[in-house]
Amino acid sequence: MQLFALEKKALLRQLKSSENGLSSALVARRLREFGPNVLERAAEKNYLLAYCGQYTQFFAILLEVAALLSFIADAYLPGQGSDILGYAILGAVIINATFTFWQEYRVDKAMEALLKLIPTLVSVKRNGEVVQTQAEELVPGDIMLLEEGDKVAADGILLAANSLYLNLASLNGESAPAFRTTEPSKASRPLEAKNMIFAGTTVVSGSGLAVASATGNATEFGKIASLTKNVRATLTPMQREIIHITRILTVIALIMGCVFFALGFFSGKGILMASIFALSLIVANVPEGLLPTITLSLSLASQRMARRNALIKNLDSVETLGRATVICTDKTGTLTRNEMTLKLIWLAGGEEVNISGEGYREPGEFSFDQQNESTESRLVALLTAGLLNCRATISEDNLHGDPTELAIVAAAQKKGVQVLEMKKVQEFIFTSDRKMMSSIYQDGNETRLFAKGAVEVLLPKCTTFLAADGSERPLSETKRQEALARASIFENQAFRVLLIACGQKEEEDDLTLMGLVAIMDLPRSEVFEAMITCKAAGIRTMMITGDNPRTAAAIAHQIGMDFDRVITGPELETVRDEELEQMLVSETVLFARMASNQKLRIATALQNNGEVVAMTGDGVNDAPALKKADLGIAMGLSGTEVAKEAADMVLLDDNFSSIVIAIEEGRSVYFNIKKFVTYILSSNVPEIVPYILQFFLMIPLPLSVIQILSIDLGTDMLPGLALGSEKPEKNIMNRPPVGRGEKILDWEVFKRGYFFLGVIEATSSMAAFLSFLLLHGWQYGTVDLVDPFLHRQAMTMTLLGAVSCQLLNAWTMRSWEFSAFSLGFFSNRLMLLAMAVELVWVWALLNVEPVQKVFNTAHVPLGELWILLPFPVLLFLSHEGYKLLRRHRSS
Numbered sequence: 001m002q003l004f005a006l007e008k009k010a011l012l013r014q015l016k017s018s019e020n021g022l023s024s025a026l027v028a029r030r031l032r033e034f035g036p037n038v039l040e041r042a043a044e045k046n047y048l049l050a051y052c053g054q055y056t057q058f059f060a061i062l063l064e065v066a067a068l069l070s071f072i073a074d075a076y077l078p079g080q081g082s083d084i085l086g087y088a089i090l091g092a093v094i095i096n097a098t099f100t101f102w103q104e105y106r107v108d109k110a111m112e113a114l115l116k117l118i119p120t121l122v123s124v125k126r127n128g129e130v131v132q133t134q135a136e137e138l139v140p141g142d143i144m145l146l147e148e149g150d151k152v153a154a155d156g157i158l159l160a161a162n163s164l165y166l167n168l169a170s171l172n173g174e175s176a177p178a179f180r181t182t183e184p185s186k187a188s189r190p191l192e193a194k195n196m197i198f199a200g201t202t203v204v205s206g207s208g209l210a211v212a213s214a215t216g217n218a219t220e221f222g223k224i225a226s227l228t229k230n231v232r233a234t235l236t237p238m239q240r241e242i243i244h245i246t247r248i249l250t251v252i253a254l255i256m257g258c259v260f261f262a263l264g265f266f267s268g269k270g271i272l273m274a275s276i277f278a279l280s281l282i283v284a285n286v287p288e289g290l291l292p293t294i295t296l297s298l299s300l301a302s303q304r305m306a307r308r309n310a311l312i313k314n315l316d317s318v319e320t321l322g323r324a325t326v327i328c329t330d331k332t333g334t335l336t337r338n339e340m341t342l343k344l345i346w347l348a349g350g351e352e353v354n355i356s357g358e359g360y361r362e363p364g365e366f367s368f369d370q371q372n373e374s375t376e377s378r379l380v381a382l383l384t385a386g387l388l389n390c391r392a393t394i395s396e397d398n399l400h401g402d403p404t405e406l407a408i409v410a411a412a413q414k415k416g417v418q419v420l421e422m423k424k425v426q427e428f429i430f431t432s433d434r435k436m437m438s439s440i441y442q443d444g445n446e447t448r449l450f451a452k453g454a455v456e457v458l459l460p461k462c463t464t465f466l467a468a469d470g471s472e473r474p475l476s477e478t479k480r481q482e483a484l485a486r487a488s489i490f491e492n493q494a495f496r497v498l499l500i501a502c503g504q505k506e507e508e509d510d511l512t513l514m515g516l517v518a519i520m521d522l523p524r525s526e527v528f529e530a531m532i533t534c535k536a537a538g539i540r541t542m543m544i545t546g547d548n549p550r551t552a553a554a555i556a557h558q559i560g561m562d563f564d565r566v567i568t569g570p571e572l573e574t575v576r577d578e579e580l581e582q583m584l585v586s587e588t589v590l591f592a593r594m595a596s597n598q599k600l601r602i603a604t605a606l607q608n609n610g611e612v613v614a615m616t617g618d619g620v621n622d623a624p625a626l627k628k629a630d631l632g633i634a635m636g637l638s639g640t641e642v643a644k645e646a647a648d649m650v651l652l653d654d655n656f657s658s659i660v661i662a663i664e665e666g667r668s669v670y671f672n673i674k675k676f677v678t679y680i681l682s683s684n685v686p687e688i689v690p691y692i693l694q695f696f697l698m699i700p701l702p703l704s705v706i707q708i709l710s711i712d713l714g715t716d717m718l719p720g721l722a723l724g725s726e727k728p729e730k731n732i733m734n735r736p737p738v739g740r741g742e743k744i745l746d747w748e749v750f751k752r753g754y755f756f757l758g759v760i761e762a763t764s765s766m767a768a769f770l771s772f773l774l775l776h777g778w779q780y781g782t783v784d785l786v787d788p789f790l791h792r793q794a795m796t797m798t799l800l801g802a803v804s805c806q807l808l809n810a811w812t813m814r815s816w817e818f819s820a821f822s823l824g825f826f827s828n829r830l831m832l833l834a835m836a837v838e839l840v841w842v843w844a845l846l847n848v849e850p851v852q853k854v855f856n857t858a859h860v861p862l863g864e865l866w867i868l869l870p871f872p873v874l875l876f877l878s879h880e881g882y883k884l885l886r887r888h889r890s891s
Contacts, residue, residue, distance in 0.1 A: 002185075002187075002190070002193075003015070003157055003213050004157050004184065004185045004187065004190060004193035004195055004196050004213075005184050005185060005186065006157075006184060007184055008159055008182075011157055011159075011211065012159075012211065015140060015141045015211055015212075015213065016141055017141035017142075017143065017211055019125075019143065019159065020125065020127070020128040020143075021124065021125035021126040021127065021128065021129075021142065021143040022126055022127075022139070022141050022142060022143075023126070023127055024126065024127060026141070027126065027137070027139055027142070030139035030140060030141065031137060031139055034139055034140060034215055034216070034218075035215075035216055036136040036137065036215075036216065037135055037136045037137065037138040037139070037153065037154055037215035037216050038136050038216055039216060039217060039221070039222050039641075039642070047101075047105065050101060050104070050105075051097065051098075051101045054096075054097035054098075054100055054101050055093065055097055057242065057291075060093050060096070060097065060291065061246075062246050062249065062250055063089050063090075063092065063093050063291065064089075064090070064093060066089055066282070067085075067087075067089040067090045067093070068086070069279045069282055070082045070083065070085045070086030070089065070279075070705075071083060071086045072279060073279045074086065076275070082705050084705070084706055084709065085705045085706065085708070085709050088709050088713055092291075092292055092713055093291075095292060096291050096292040096295050099295055099296070099299070100295050100299075100315065104313075104314065104315065121134065121135065122134075122135050122138065122144060122150075122153045123144070123145040123147075124138065124142045124143060124144055124145065125142075125143040125145065125209075126142070126143075130145060135153040135154075138153055138154045138212055138215050139212065139215060140212050140213060140214060140215060141211065141212060142154070142211070142212040143159070143209060143210070143211055143212075144156055144197075144209070144210045144211070144212055145207075145208075145209060146164065146197065146203050146207055146208040146209070146210060147203065147207050148203055148204070148205050148206065148207065148400065148401070149202070149203060149400070150202070150203045151200070151201070151202050151203075152166070152197050152198060152199055152200065152201045152202070152203065153199060154199050154212040154213075154214065154215045154219060155190070155196065155197065155198050155199055155212070155213050155214040155215070155218075155219040155220060155221075156196070156197045156210035156211055156212045156213050157193075157195055157196055157197075157210060157211055157213050158181070158182045158195045158196070158197065158208055158209070158210045159182065159209045159210060159211055160182060160208060160209040161180050161181060161182050161206065161207075161208040161209075162206050162207045162208065162429070163205060163206035163207075163429040163430060164179070164180040164203065164205070164206035164207065164208040165177035165178060165179055165180065165203070165204040165205045165206055165402060166178050166180055166197060166198075166201045166202065166203060166204060167201060167202040167203075167204050168191075168198065168201050169332060169546075169618070169619060169638075170200050170201060170221075170618070170619040170620055170640050171191060171198055171200065171201060171220060171221065171224070171619055171620065172191060172546045172619075177204040177205070177402055177403065177404075178194075179194065179430075180194060180195065180196075180197065180206075180208065181194050181195055182195055183195055190220055191220060196213075197210050198219065198220050198221060199214075199215075199219040199220070199221040199222070200219075200221040200620060200640060204401075204402055204403070205391060205392075205401055205402045205405075206429075221620050221642075224620045224623065224624070224642075237316075237319060237320050237323050237612070237630070237738075237740070238298070238315075238316035238317075238318070238319040238320060239316050241319070241743065241744050241745070242291075242294070244743055244744075244745060245290075245677070245744065245745045248745055249285065249287070249745075252285055253281070253282045253285035254282065256281050256282070256285060256688070257279065257281050257282040257285075258278070260274075260277060260278055260281055260692065260695070261274045261275060261277070261278035262274075263696075264277050264278070264695060267696070277691070277695055281688060281691060281692075285684060285688060287680045287681060287683075287684060287712060290677065290680050292717070293676055293680065293716075293717060293720040293721055293724060294673060294724075295315065296721050296724065297669065297672060297673060297676070297721060297724025297725065298315040298316070298318045298319065298669065299315060300721075300724065300725050301318045301665055301666075301668070301669045301724075301725075302315060302318055304665060305318070305649075305661075305662050305665055306652075308658060308661050308662070308665075309636075309651060309652040309653040309655065309658045310649055310650075310651060310652070310658050310659070310661070310662040310665075311636065311649065311650040311651075311652055312648070312649050313647065313648055313649065313650065314648055317631060317648040317649060318665070318666055318669050319666060319669050319670050319673065320612070320630055320631045320648070320666065321614070321631060321649075321662050321663045321665065321666025321667070321669075322663065322666035322667035322668070322669060322670035322671075322737070322738050323612040323630070323666070323670070323737055323738040323739070323742075324539060324612050324613070324614040324630070324631060324663055324666070324737060325538070325539060325540065325611045325612045325613075325737045326539065326540045326541075326542060326606055326611045326612070326613050326614070327534065327539060327540070327541045327542070327614045327615075327616070327659060327663075328542050328543075328544050328599075328602065328603065328606070328613060328614070328615045328616065328625075328629070329541060329542070329543055329544070329616045329656055329659075330543075330544065330545060330616050330617060330618065330622075330635075331543055331545040331547055331551075331552060331555055332521060332545070332547065333618065333635060333637075333638050333654050334616055334618075334635065334651075334654060334655070334656045335523055335524065335527050335543070335555060335559060335561075335656050336521040336522060336523050336524060336555065337358060337359055337521060337522055337523075337524055338521060338638065338654070339358070339359040339360055339403070339406075339407075339521065339522075340403040340404055340406060340407035340496075340519050340520065340521055341355075341357075341358050341359060341407055341410070341519065341520060341521070341522045342355060342407040342408055342410065342411035342517050342518070342519050343355055343495070343518055343519070343520055343522065344490060344495065344517075344518035345379065345382065345411075345515055345516070345517050345518070346483075346486045346490075346515050346516040346518075347375065347378050347379065347382065347466070347514070347515040348378075348465040348466045348467070348479070348483070348513045348514055348515050349374070349375070349378060349465075349466060349467050349468030349469075350370070350468060350482075351368055351369060351370050351371065351468070352368070352369045353366055353367070353368055353369075353379060354366070354367045354368075354369075355411055355414065357414060358522050358525070359410070359522075360394055360399060360406050360407070360409075360410045361394070361410070363414060364411075364414040366379065366414075366415060372468060372469075373470075374468065374469055374470035375468075377470060378466055378470060378514070378515075379415070380415065380417060381466070381502075381514065382500050382514045382515050382517075383408075383411060383412040383415055383417045384412070384417050384419075384420065385450040385452075385500050385501075385502050385514055386408040386411075386412065386450075386452060386500050386517065387408065387409060387412040387417055387419060388419065388420065388422070388424075388439060388441060388450045389437060389438060389439045389450040389451065389452050390405040390408055390409055391405060392405035392406045392408075392409050393409065394406060394409050394410060394413060403521075404496060404498070404519055407519045408452075408517065408519075411517075420441075420443070422441040422442060422443045422448065423441060423442045424439055424440070424441050425440050425441065425442050426439070426440040426506070427439045427440070428440075428508065430453070434453070434457070435453050435454040435456075435457045436451060436452065436453025436454065436457050436458050436508070437451070437452055437453060438450060438451035438452075438453075438508050439451075440506055446504065447504060447505055447506055448502065448503075448504065449502060449503040449504070449505065449506065449508070449511070450500075450501075450502050451500070451501045451502070451503070451508060451511060452498045452499065452500050452501075452517075453498060453499060454498070454499070455483070455484065455487040455497055455498075455499045455516065458499040458501055458511070459480065459483060459484070459499055459513070461501070461508055461509050461510075461511050462475050462499075462501055462511045462512065462513040463475055463509075463510050463511065463512075464510075464511075464512045464513070465479055465512060465513040465514075466512055466513065466514050466515075472512055475513060479513075483499070483513065483516065486516060487499075487516055490516065490518040491550075492550070492554070493518075493520075493554055494520060494550060494551040494553075494554030494555055494558075495518035495519060495520045496518070496519045496520065497516055497517070497518055497519075498516070498517050498519065499513065499515075499516055500514045500515055500516070500517060501513055501514055502514055523555055523558050523559045524655060524656065524657065526655070526657040527559045527656050527657060528558075528559050528560050529657070530656055530657040530659075530660040531559055531560040531561055532560065533660050533664075533733050534660060535562070536733055536734050537663070537667075537733040537734065537735070537736075537737065538735070538736035538737055539663070539737060540588050541561055541588075542563070542588060542589060542590065542591065542602075543555075543556055543561060543563070543590050543591065543592075544591040544594050544599055544602060545591070545592055545593075545594065546592075546593060546594060547592060547593075548592060548593065549566045549568055549590075549592040549593065552566070552590055552592040553566055553590060553592075556590055561590075562588055563588050563589060563590040564587040564588050564589065565587060565589055565590070566589070566590045566591075566592060567589055567590070567591055567592070568591075568592050568593040568594075569591075569592070569593040569594045569595050569598055570593070572591070572594070572598055572601075573598075577601070577604075577605065580601070580602075580605045581605045581608050581609055584602075584605055584606055584609055584611075585609055597624075599615070599617070599622060599624075599625040600624045600625040600628055602625075603615055603625045603628045603629045604628060607628075607629075607630070610740055612630045612631075612737065612740060613629045613630050613631070614629065614630065614631040614633060614659065614663075615628075615629035615631070615632055615633065616633045616635070616651075616656075616659070617632070617633070617634060617635070617639070617643050617647070618634065618635035618638045618639040618640065618643055618654075619639075619640055619643060620640045620642040620643065622634075622643050622646075623640075623642045623643050623645075623646040624646070626643060626646040626647045626648075627646040627647075631648050631649060632646055632647035632648050632649070633647055633648070633649045633650070633651060633659060634646070634647035634649070634650050634651070635650075635651055635654040636650045636651055636652040636653070636654065637652070637653065637654045638654055639654075649662065663733075664728055664732060664733055665728070667728065667732050667733070667737075667738065668726070668727070668728040668729070668732055669724075670738050670744070671729065671732070671816050672723055672724045672725070672726050673724065673744055674744050674749060674816060675723045675724075675726070675813045675814070675816055676719075676720040676721075676723040676724050676813070677744055677745060677749055677753070678749045678752050678753040678757070678813060679716070679719065679720055679723055679753075679806070679809055679810060679813050680712075680716055680720055680753075681749065681750075681753030681754060681758065682752070682753040682754070682756075682757040682758040682761055682806075682809060683711050683712070683716055683758070683761065683802055683806055684753075684754070684758065685753075685754055685758030685759060685761055685762045686703075686758070686761040686762040686764070686765040686766075686798075686801065686802040686805075687703065687708045687711060687712075687802070688762075689762040689765070689766060690702035690703040690762075690765060690766065690769070690798060691703070693766065698780060698781040698782075698783055699770070699780070699783065700773075700782070700783055700784070700785050700791055700794070701791075701795070702765070702766065702769045702794070702795060702798045703765070703795060703798045703799065704795060704856045706854070706855055706856055707795060707798075707799045707855055707856060707857075710799070710855050711799070711802060711803065711806075714841070715803050715806060715838055715841060716806065718830075718833070718834040718837055718838070719806065719807075719810035719831065719834040719835075719838065720810075721830065721834070722810065722828055722830040722831035722833070722834045723810060723813060723814065723831075725828065725830050726814055726815075726828055726831075727827060727828070729815055729816065729817065729818065730818070731817070752879075752882075756878075756879075756882070757805075757809055757875060757879060760805065760871060760874060760875045760878065761801070761802050761805040761806070761809070761871075761875065763871065764801040764802065764804070764805050764868070764871030764872070764875075765798045765799075765801035765802045766798070766801075767801065767867070767871070768797040768798060768800065768801035768867050768868055768871075769794050769795070769797050769798040769801070771797075771867050772793065772794050772797045772860075772864065772867060773790075773794050775864070776790055778790075789858055792852075792856055792857060792858035793858045793859075793860050795856060795857065796845060796846070796857040796858055796860055797860060797867065797868070799845070799855075799857065800842065800845070800860075800865070800868055801868055801871065803838065803841075803842060804842075804868045804871070804872045805871055805872045805875050806838075807835065807838055807872060808872040808873070808875055808876040809872075809875055809876075809879070810831065810834065810835075811831070811835075811876065812875070812876050812879040812880055812883075813879070814828065814831065815883070816883075817883060817886065817887060818883065818887070819880055819883065819884070820876075820880065821880075845857045846859050846860055847859060
């Protein structure tokens with residue numbers, strides 16, 4: 001038999017405890033037997049291993065191999081700068097690994113500030129005395145004392161209770177306070193037993209005495225948390241993208257290396273020269289600056305998101321947001337304010353009152369559908385009756401009490417109702433059986449009773465009503481039906497309806513009906529616009545809540561959330577996995593009365609359908625689903641420690657609209673990465689082509705290894721980073737989500753980077769190199785120039801041919817689809833800074849002697865730089881024209 005089914009004496013006997021509590025010796029023995037009352041935490045992160053792990057990422061390995069090949073090339077052909085290239089590539093890997101590690105370390109520390117553990121101190125009865133002890137020292141059999149506002153430290157079974165209500169949202173997702181009783185339960189599982197309390201929940205109102213039945217991982221909280229360990233986190237789309245990019249670039253580099261090794265060998269160059277040439281081509285094909293630029297771009301995006309209340313725990317998760325196709329969201333606190341608001345009042349005289357202002361502290365106005373001389377006084381009388389029959393209080397810095405009562409108190413404060421100076425002599429508490437509460441006051445020689453409760457319970461106790469003229473009249477059947485009809489209308493709109501009545505004696509009968517109050521946890525005002533944005537962006541939103549179906553559906557209608565059907569938890573139990581997957585392909589479902597394991601099941605079904613799932617959650621019951629989802633989103637204000645640890649992103653304001661803002665940022669990151677990958681790849685071509693032409697033609701070396709390095713890790717970095725910080729394009733949320741099959745490095749990127757823009761840049765570089773030599777008397781066939789200064793000048797022209805094209809390439813690449821002229825010259829200040837730095841760098845290459853020595857450049861007179869001018873302009877206009885043609889084709 002379950003412990004919660006036992007009578008008090010049998011229960012205490014089973015747990016070997018008593019109402020006086022445990023002895024100190026018994027506590028010590030049980031602490032050794034059961035262990036401390038803490039959840040088994042994930043193994044503490046080894047930051048040294050985490051840092052070393054950065055060097056085993058796919059792209060990092062590719063760069064490390066490129067560095068090794070550079071050292072091999074230098075060993076066989078020293079003096080060509082290959083060793084410098086190798087050290088520079090390793091430096092880039094180290095900087096990137098350190099930066100990525102530092103970013104994630106900072107997020108870990110931010111998370112530690114967010115995580116809130118179970119209470120530190122709890123009140124227990126031991127050796128017959130009430131003492132304070134550390135929560136982690138609680139053991140089964142301890143007698144726990146509960147007061148309003150307490151966080152429950154262990155699972156337990158009530159021995160005594162006084163109007164005790166718990167907030168169980170962290171376990172079952174339900175926002176309504178749950179009434180607790182001492183009656184033994186016939187429930188089938190602990191969470192359904194009304195005489196049980198649970199670790200991680202909060203006492204909303206009342207008080208109680210309970211015997212601890214489970215601690216640590218044996219609690220319901222701990223059992224659900226342990227499910228998270230069995231859920232394997234999948235690779236993020238960004239991680240898969242980096243693997244994809246690495247494989248493609250590796251294959252290209254190896255194929256080119258093998259092909260040109262064969263060509264070099266069979267053309268009589270010899271094995272050594274052909275091998276060194278092949279190694280040089282492989283290194284030239286590796287965009288050393290790509291990984292640091294991606295990391296910096298993701299980091300900047302995560303910082304922008306943090307400023308907009310979205311804390312990203314893993315940089316790769318930024319891009320995942322852009323691929324989200326389904327958002328599975330909670331209701332309470334995410335779509336709604338998590339503050340009950342008294343919105344409508346029906347006065348028994350027939351008037352309806354609408355109250356503006358949301359939540360507990362926002363001021364509001366009262367508007368009437370009809371009004372006479374007594375309407376105002378009857379409204380004040382109703383609010384006064386409600387206020388005097390509430391335990392809740394609202395002060396400047398504190399909220400105390402049941403959320404429904406807080407809504408009544410807030411409405412009374414909005415109206416400026418003052419508490420009458422009457423002595424409270426008795427209170428009949430609310431219970432799940434009575435479904436009403438009343439308070440008796442002594443006003444001089446008069447007895448006054450104020451009651452509130454369920455309409456079906458309290459209305460039969462009313463014999464009169466407060467009429468429109470302010471007089472009390474007999475409650476006719478017509479008026480009774482009118483009250484029931486109005487209550488039904490409110491309930492169908494998802495309001496929680498209470499009847500307010502008053503009487504002039506101590507018994508709860510012969511009452512006067514004053515009116516009805518309609519209370520709701522209202523939707524957040526900004527959620528409606530967020531829903532419109534989601535629809536335009538092709539993102540489905542599905543509500544998964546523990547609340548009842550009618551409330552969930554009404555909230556969905558209010559916020560504009562479309563759904564095809566409503567399914568409850570018990571109904572879902574009868575649906576097979578295959579049926580669920582098929583259903584979710586064609587239908588948007590609203591899920592109500594859901595259990596934690598069902599949330600995980602829904603996430604799995606959606607992923608099996610190819611959806612990219614963003615899942616919100618705040619309770620420990622949500623943690624497995626958060627970990628399973630492509631993007632787990634925990635609540636920063638109301639979320640549990642377990643939920644925050646399992647999530648990829650934490651909403652600092654618990655607001656659904658912040659998710660939509662983050663998705664817009666994620667989509668921008670995806671296309672911005674696409675832009676700068678194209679930008680970086682296009683500079684690979686003018687690095688590769690000079691090597692190929694020099695190997696097969698009778699010309700001097702057009703570009704040195706160190707100059708290739710100056711492009712990859714120098715001139716490309718800042719403009720690439722500026723592209724990564726570009727603002728969202730104007731149609732970013734009017735297009736479908738980025739598909740699972742869509743790749744950053746796709747044919748379009750190759751076509752633009754390698755075969756379009758790259759070809760123009762390579763032509764620019766070689767035209768500048770050869771033209772400069774020809775203008776200075778060089779004749780074809782002269783491989784070894786007599787004048788080394790002339791050779792350095794010619795190589796400088798090759799380098800500037802690529803750099804000058806990249807300057808305008810960065811500008812035209814600011815938009816993937818739209819004209820660069822439509823973006824505004826000053827809309828990306830980092831790009832302006834990048835352009836300024838590039839121009840200063842070009843000046844340094846031409847004029848600063850130490851820079852010239854390192855990068856093997858030389859001064860070129862200004863009058864001879866005209867050779868460079870046509871190609872950047874050609875590149876810019878060509879790409880703008882290409883985008884214009886694409887826009888016309890798609891329109």
